[in-house]
Amino acid sequence: IEYSYISDELSILGYKEIKGTFLTPEIYSTMSEEEQNLLKRDIASFLRQMHGLDYTDISECTIDNKQNVLEEYILLRETIYNDLTDIEKDYIESFMERLNA
Numbered sequence: 001i002e003y004s005y006i007s008d009e010l011s012i013l014g015y016k017e018i019k020g021t022f023l024t025p026e027i028y029s030t031m032s033e034e035e036q037n038l039l040k041r042d043i044a045s046f047l048r049q050m051h052g053l054d055y056t057d058i059s060e061c062t063i064d065n066k067q068n069v070l071e072e073y074i075l076l077r078e079t080i081y082n083d084l085t086d087i088e089k090d091y092i093e094s095f096m097e098r099l100n101a
Contacts, residue, residue: 025078040080044088069099 021027028036073096081089 023075023079025075028079036080036083040083043080066099 023039028039031039073092076092081092084092
């Protein structure tokens with residue numbers, strides 16, 4: 001992993017920018033079924049890894065990024081949400097309810 005910024009004073013680091021294009025509903029709809037399935041598998045793998053982290057160690061270091069989460073949720077709803085399992089949808093909706101509480 002290549003970091004582009006590290007601050008000892010603020011416990012913040014930044015990652016090198018990854019060039020690319022934001023996934024929009026329009027782009028997603030033009031992808032082949034195979035590409036969509038690969039994307040879904042990649043996202044599921046990422047989420048499984050994220051959910052496996054012990055957040056007690058980093059909870060004090062996180063940045064309040066509620067607006068970004070809300071924007072990502074909207075994008076999720078417009079792209080792959082309908083292809084998620086009911087369990088995945090329930091987890092996401094429960095998370096969003098806690099976020100908005």
